[in-house]
Amino acid sequence: MTTICVIFPQLLGTYGDAGNGLVLHQRARRRGFETTLVSVEPGDELPDAAIYLLGGGEDGPQRLAADLLRESSLSRRVRDGARVFAVCAGLQILGQTFCIEGNDEYAGLGLIDATTKRGVTRSVGEIMTESQGQRLVGFENHGGQTDLGVGVDSMGRVLVGRGNDGAVDGYHVARIWATYAHGPVLAMNPWLADLILEDLLGSKLEPLSSAADLLYDERCRALAS
């Protein structure tokens, strides 16, 4: 049994982000894999899970989530082999530091060499990135400017929108993926959901055709024009 854990959906779930857990769970089950989908709320111990998902949140909840996660077992679990998929505020929390509520700097988990400053303007709108021939489409809404350390790969090159800094979006290091495309980004990009699942389940997955494929094609076309 593979456990998929959504972390603090009440704090980090502003944009329907918990949908990403649902997508992984459903796409695994439809291929015959046994998965369970759980969520953890503040005050509860993190359950043992193969992957943890972090969503987006408003400033106050983001700071609280970071405080709780710094004292949690998440970092140890990731070092022991667990995977993480993070969007938006979650992306910032996994890094070294982030700035919210004016320019106050807060400590992240330091799992990734990435620092987030406050951007000059808020980035709100559709985003499309490209990485090794694959397009990632979604919607971003954040005020961060994230710089990646040496040796930290981004998730893709920005074609539309802003991402980390206008040039690249997110990061992917070993078992951790993160993007500013918030909300149900895995619903809109079934290939990315499957890429993460293959890594998680350690096996090659059969194609799975669904409405999500049509949605992905439509969004790619809409954003290319």
Next chain:
Amino acid sequence: MSDRLDFRDAIARHATLTVNWVSRLSGRGSGTVLGGTVGMKLSPRLFATLARDRSIILVTGTNGKTTTTAMAATGWGGVVTTNATGSNMPAGHVAALASDWSPHVVLEVDEAWMPEVLETTRARVVVLLNLSRDQLDRANEVRQMADRWRQAFEGSSRHTYTVVANANDPMVVYAAQLARDVRWCDVPTQWISDASSCPVCTESIHFDETGWSCNCGFERPKNVTTRLNDHLSIDGIDVELHLSLPGDFNRSNAAMALSALRQLGVDPSGAAERMSKIESVAGRFSVRRWNGHHIRLLLAKNPAGFAAMLSTLDRDASDVWVAINARIADGKDPSWLYDVPFEQLLGHRVFCFGDRRLDLATRLDYAGVDYVVVDDESELEECGEPVALLANYTAFSDWLARTR
């Protein structure tokens, strides 16, 4: 009464009415916004002047504004000045106030404009229905809005007014608790997930049957004056409430509208009787015809609105239609579909309409709900019974325009 306007304001009011009249004649919409904008350009104080010496109720909140405004206006009885649907910013308010001189006014107000409209109009009562996520791509995050309201009520005001506020929505309580005169309403409120993290200290709020509280001491107000469970009681007066409109949320809206009217001396029982006759509000809840189909139009703009509308659906009816757009007025980000409890539609077959029908279909697919993507509407089979159509803002307008 128009003799109280000086020359400049009289000209500005006249221009407001003329522009709206021309714009209606030329078929360019109802024109309320254009006329109001012109009037305010000609006289910046027109809004305040038109509002002077009238008893004004403002209604704001994420969901139920239009319905509650209609309920308060109808419940008041007689001629009541009120603004047209979708014109809930100052230009729309000016157009409404210019149109007649009734001393009784109910205005629906956009959440972000409430503080300014309250000061300008010197309204007697402000109704705060609820506060939840809606159109986050416009960055009006729930907490920021609650803070903006709180600052408005905390600051000194040029006039006295009463706030009628939903005691079951922690965001509303946070916004209203510093106001000088508040009437708390204990009304059914389904959607609390935007307030699960405390607005005071960000810790988790605990909810149970008796209310809610946080470890920091922030809790549901105890001095509630309006209560609605099996029956309605306002300031100790029992009120019979039998609405034609469906759903618990409409009963909550009615209770708050009655509470507001009570502050202005309107008898709640008579007002409730008048309200009970409302069958639809700006097309919402009405059954209309289109291509041989009978369709009940339901507006649902955000997760809280959807949760409320889903709860009114007939369990036995198999087919439900849902139409989703993501145009500017809807908010361009349909991520919120994943916050809607579509799992409640298990057992139904859902027909997906609108610009973003594939986003909807994908969401339903992951919820395990049977769905049909409608690309060609001419292929729809007719069914005998009215089918419920849940649509978000511009999708609702599209369907209102195409149905009769």
